[in-house]
């Protein structure tokens with residue numbers, strides 16, 4: 001082999017070595033990536049393994065912080081226990097927080113506020129669509145609600161200038177289905193406020209042991225969404241007259257009520273939040289809730305009279321294709337009906353027209369609907385109308 005042939009062969013060999021090197025480098029990179037991935041998997045599995053090996057913790061609510069420790073109440077069995085808590089955890093713990101405890105009831109962690117429970121129990125509407133014009137026959141009530149709830153929200157400076165505190169909340173009372181929820185929604189619409197609704201019965205039934213915490217959550221949620229209208233329906237469930245009995249259920253309702261009152265008392269610095277509560281059982285209410293600074297405006301929402309019934313029928317038939325129907329006559333015929341019943345009467349009349357394969361609704365459909373509604377009342381024994 002001549003020297004130049006040798007040089008050529010060496011060059012070829014060198015480039016071959018370079019090619020092999022590049023290929024091996026690529027393989028090495030792939031292997032390294034795979035190793036990284038597998039190490040990640042091992043870590044995750046190790047963590048899972050650890051979690052599976054540690055015993056589960058129980059969920060409880062911290063009821064009271066004392067010098068000797070914390071009183072916790074276990075969810076499920078409602079057992080109350082005085083237990084120890086480490087100084088660091090104690091710093092971040094407030095009464096009403098949910099905590100996780102071990103077999104010997106020591107507090108291990110403080111749990112985050114539970115978003116799910118909130119979502120389940122509270123209905124939040126950014127700006128409801130109901131307007132005052134959708135409400136029939138409650139002009140006086142609308143005026144009062146606007147004065148007590150709307151004005152303080154939209155013209156708070158004027159209240160400052162006059163030097164009076166606006167009412168914290170108003171209480172609407174009257175029979176079911178008379179438009180109390182509608183009133184609250186309409187105020188929220190008019191003031192561009194978020195409407196947050198919660199039923200009093202939810203506060204005391206579904207979440208035994210958590211009522212006070214839910215009340216706190218409710219007001220917290222409202223302050224995150226200012227301006228906001230908090231609407232507590234069936235407030236009588238929380239604020240019913242105190243009884244002498246000392247069962248744990250009653251104690252729970254008491255605690256929920258105390259939390260509600262304290263939230264309302266601390267209202268001045270709360271900004272643009274107003275509370276509207278509603279009840280069908282005004283007679284059951286604990287007077288403590290009616291003291292000044294709390295629900296100091298009581299507004300009665302009665303069943304509609306004849307003129308109001310006419311207006312409500314007009315509202316609910318607005319979009320309907322009516323064939324010469326005398327609403328005034330119907331208003332006379334529906335003595336004792338609530339707004340909700342008038343609304344379903346209109347729908348029912350529409351159903352009769354559809355059943356008859358018509359698109360226009362006649363007076364006879366309303367009469368058939370009336371007959372049906374009064375029959376239903378008899379059969380269920382519910383004395384809503386025609387009783």
Ligand code: ATP
Nearest residue numbers: 134135136176177178179180181182312339340343
């Ligand atoms: P509850 O005490 O059972 O919660 P409520 O007084 O809050 O009842 P709403 O929920 O406001 O009653 O009314 C139920 C439905 O009845 C409304 O969606 C509406 O269709 C109709 N309605 C009730 N009152 C009126 C009214 N004054 N004008 C027009 N519609 C009404």
